[in-house]
Amino acid sequence: MRAVVLVEGERHELQEVPTLEPAPGELRIRVEAAGICGTDLSIMHGHFPPGRGRPLILGHEFAGTVDAxxxxxxxxxxxxxxxADPNVYCGECEWCRRGAYNLCEQWAAVGITLPGALAEYLCLPARLAVRLPETLSMTAGALIEPLSCAIHAFQYADVARDASTVIFGGGMMGLTCLALANQLGHQVTVVEIHEARRRKALDMGAARVVESAAELHQPFDYVMEATGVPAVVQEAFSWIRTRGTYLQLGLPPADTEITIRPLDINNRELRIVGSFSLADAYPASADMIGSVAPALEQLVTHRFGLDQFDEALAAMARPDALKVHLEPHTHH
Ligand SMILES: [Zn+2]
Ligand SMILES: [Zn+2]
Structure with a gap:
């Protein structure tokens, strides 16, 4: 089969590799749609996960057809x-018993430490798979994973109904959070420098979009930081309302430091929450995807074949790109 293989450092190539046979308990899936995201870039740049090797077939957001x-x-x-949930967790360690599969002591993941979905086929444990309704597109199926990351963040931060929310960053994560916040009846403001993304946020039901925080007036019950840009993280902290919650979703560079006033956290009873990956939110996301698919599918702005990974990476760098998909079995 053909696969996009990370060979060494950031060097990757389309290779002909042996098609794996499913081990006991596994499915072999013919990949129909597979997303690329910031995590893939982080893996390519060697930042995540630490100390993992090459060669690696990327791709952890996918949908397809059972082949064997x-x-x-x-x-x-x-x-x-x-x-399927790309995270292969043990189910027995302390973190797994608490539902924090993302922190599993034996954690492995398809497309991150195991052969992934930027390939014609992949194998994984059947217990991680969910069946897709006939009415759901493969595109939407491949969005269950990114949606589940946002759902986990909302669950972990205990996001309530009918609140005011500001989302910094109108990329894939920010706009997925917008869809969830809308469902909870929030009044959502999106701060985003690129016009194409602001338009998308308005299309998706943002109450207000602004180009910069200078245009904001009042603090918010929920501040969702979805850029990871250090200056934005610093700015975002100043918009938390009394008893409000700050949610770190963007991935800042590891050495980022910001200034906060701890006394403010006391006096105004602020909550600061981080979230990483999807923990145990994949099944909830699979249940919800049908209701948000019309909104989320329009976030897939580019589609390419397996042989166009370089074009896909170039597209991802453009501000009009939100989610980029590879479709290994579709002619592009
Ligand atoms: Zn991802
Ligand atoms: Zn575990």
């Missing part, structure tokens, strides 16, 4: 339309 099943697999058959 390993021994002992119940409930799936060739031809089933599926998507």
């Amino acid at each position: 099943v390993g021994d002992g697999v119940d409930g799936f058959a060739p031809g089933d339309r599926v998507a």
Whole structure:
């Protein structure tokens, strides 16, 4: 089969590699749609995960069709339309028992430490897969993973209904959070420097979009930082309302430091929450995807074939790009 293989450092190539046979308990999935995200760039640049090797087939956001099943697999058959949680967790360590699969001591993940979805086929444990309704597109199926990251963040931060929210950054994460906040009846303001993204935010139901924080007036119940840009992180902190919650979603450079006044955290009873990956939110996301698919599908701005990974990376760098998908079996 053909696969995008990270060979050494950032060097990658389209290679012909052996198609794996599913091990006992595994499915082999014919990949129909696979997203690329900031995590992939972070892996390419060697920042994440630390100390992991090459060669690696990237791709952890995907949907496809079951192509073969390993021994002992119940409930799936060739031809089933599926998507799957890319995180392979032990289910037994302290963190797994608390539902924090993202922090599993034996954590591994398809496309991050194991062969991923930027390939014609991939194998993974059937217990991680969910069946997709006939009415759901493969594009939407591949968005269950990024949606689940936002759902986990909302769950972990205990986001309530009917509140005021500001989202810094109208990229994929920011706009996915917008869709969730809308469902909770929030009045959402999006701060985004690029006009194309501001328009998208308005299309998706943002109450207000602004180019910079200078245009904001009042603090917010929820401040969601989805850029990871150090200056934006610093700015975002000053917009938390009394009893408000700050949510760090963007990934700042590891050495970023900002200034905060701890007494302000006491006096105004602020909550500061971080979230990483999706913990146990994948099934909830699979349940919800149908209701938000019309909004989220329009965030897939570019589609390419497997042989166009370089074009896909170039597209990702443009401000009009939100989610870029590769479709290994579709001619582009
Ligand atoms: Zn991702
Ligand atoms: Zn574990």
